Amino acid sequence: KAGVTQTPRYLIKTRGQQVTLSCSPISGHRSVSWYQQTPGQGLQFLFEYFSETQRNKGNFPGRFSGRQFSNSRSEMNVSTLELGDSALYLCASSLDVLETQYFGPGTRLLVL
């Protein structure tokens, strides 16, 4: 089976812009989770989707949003980018959330 894929792999944006990141889960996986990884804060949970429903959301401002499509693919959007949004954004998929989560390679976002 193909692994979790994320596009794009790298992004450079300027403050105030918005960005959309995409994640394609492993075939058959219905749960998709997003995490933000920074050197200072480590790995922080953003949100989790299962069958197009957001079941949990982390402690991030409303500028961070996401959605999941009927084929389980997921997107996350960050509006009005700030310098502090520079990070590696990781997507993980699993059969369900208590099952092992498999991670994609991440999207590295740099906000200038």
Place this chain on the structure above:
Amino acid sequence: AQTVTQSQPEMSVQEAETVTLSCTYDTSENNYYLFWYKQPPSRQMILVIRQEAYKQQNATENRFSVNFQKAAKSFSLKISDSQLGDTAMYFCAFNSGGSNYKLTFGKGTLLTVNP
């Protein structure tokens, strides 16, 4: 709130030797899952090993094994016969399901295997 603590920010070990990475966690849940993930430099996060809290037997995957002490809320990872390719950041993670639906990670331990 669940928390995961990795008290060793960095460790080093000589090739072929054994090293143990520590992890403690805090939860009021009785049923949960613990994981060790490995993130090599500039590479993808991969699962090393998984432990279900209801299982008393410690999980083992080839050279990797855990020492799970439920009462002490401790979950350490032992790497035997360390190899250069084991050099990576290691993250301990916790998932209790319920209404949480997320992995909670520790800050990580950077392990360097020296030749």
